[in-house]
Amino acid sequence: MFKLAIPVLLHKDYSIYFDYTSYGIVAHIDYHNWNKEVYKTSIPEIKKLARKQTKPIYVEIYDSNDKKHLKFIKLCGFEPSEFITEEGNEMYVWRDK
Numbered sequence: 001m002f003k004l005a006i007p008v009l010l011h012k013d014y015s016i017y018f019d020y021t022s023y024g025i026v027a028h029i030d031y032h033n034w035n036k037e038v039y040k041t042s043i044p045e046i047k048k049l050a051r052k053q054t055k056p057i058y059v060e061i062y063d064s065n066d067k068k069h070l071k072f073i074k075l076c077g078f079e080p081s082e083f084i085t086e087e088g089n090e091m092y093v094w095r096d097k
Contacts, residue, residue: 008049013038016049023083024056024093039072046076050094057094058083064090 005017005028013033019026029046031038050057058081059073078092085091 009045011042011045014042016046018057020055024058025053026058026060026091027094028059043076050077058091059094060085061090061092 005019007015008018009016014029014031017028017030019028027046027050029042031042059078061070061073063069073092076094078094081091081093083091083093
C-alpha cells in the first residue's frame, strides 16, 4: 500500500513521514527514543503538521487490539474513519479539535 514515505519532520527522537495517496495522506511516525517527555512533545508537533495539510490525513491500525497505540493516535486527534485498507486494516482520520 505504501509506495514512498516522504520525511516531513526529522527530530532527534522521532521522524514523521507522509505518504501522499489519491484519497489523502497516510502518516507514519518512527520513534528513535521513547520516553514520557518525547511522547508529550511529539503530539503538538503532529497536530501542527496536520493543520497545515489540505488533504485528509490517515493513520493505519495494524492491530486493533493494541490499546496503547489506539490511545496515542486518539490523543493526536485521530478518529475512526469509514476507510479500510485493501489488507483489511482500519484507518483513522485526523480531525482538528
